[in-house]
Amino acid sequence: MRRRFATAILIAAGLLGCGRDVRAQPDQPPIIPPLIFASERPEARATAFEIAPFAGYRFGGDFFELITGQRVDLDGAPAWGATVGIPLAHQGLLFEGLFTHQHANLIVSSPTTALPRPWHITVEHWQAGVLQEINGGRARPFIDLMAGLTRYSGEGDNEFRFAGNLGAGVKLLPSERFGIRMESRVFATFVDAAGALVCAGGCLVALSAEVVWQWEFSGGLIVRLR
Secondary structure, eight states, rough: OOOHHHHHHHHHHHHHEEEEEEEEOOOOOOOOOTTHHHHTHHHHTOOOOOEEEEEEEEOOOOHHHHHSOOOOOOOOEEEEEEEEEEEEESTTTTEEEEEEEEEEEEEOOOTOOOEEEEEEEEEEEEEEEEEEHHHHHHHHEEEEEEEEEEEEEEEEEEEEEEEEEEEEEEEEOOSSSSEEEEEEEEEEEEEEEEEEESSSSEEEEEEEEEEEEEEEEHHHHHHEOO
């Protein structure tokens, strides 16, 4: 009887000791699978800051005739510039700024002496807006919409006018750092606008505007920074 009682005491003591060991063990830290960190890489690539210098050709010679006051036999001139893109919260949406410069050298007759006279004409667009990428692959078609100012000058005349543009193109991104951008844009510059309010039994607002249109085709390099 004593042996059985002693054996029961030893078994109970052993169980209590095991319980203390279990309670004394610290909580194991949770194991985080590496896939959680891997899922952040595409998002980091999507938030890259973009700079894209470009060069191309811009059609539309109405500015040349507007500045010289004569008809000219020139429908376009080379253009160059750059865009800067800053990612926004929405996937594939960027805030973008644009600068593009066009310069042309003309020789037209002077209206007073009828002698040939050289003209150096500059047309610049300073605009900002949004760009939306269609998908997030290596080839990314996009559309963009911007508004801002157009500066045109020639031989002492310098003018600023409100303008906007609509563009479309594609980005080719073989790597995370560099890519190629090809696009076309149409610019609309409001060089002259007038309005009138006519009331006779009702009111009617009449608006008129002279718009200069230009089309630009360009290509360039994309540099992506973080």
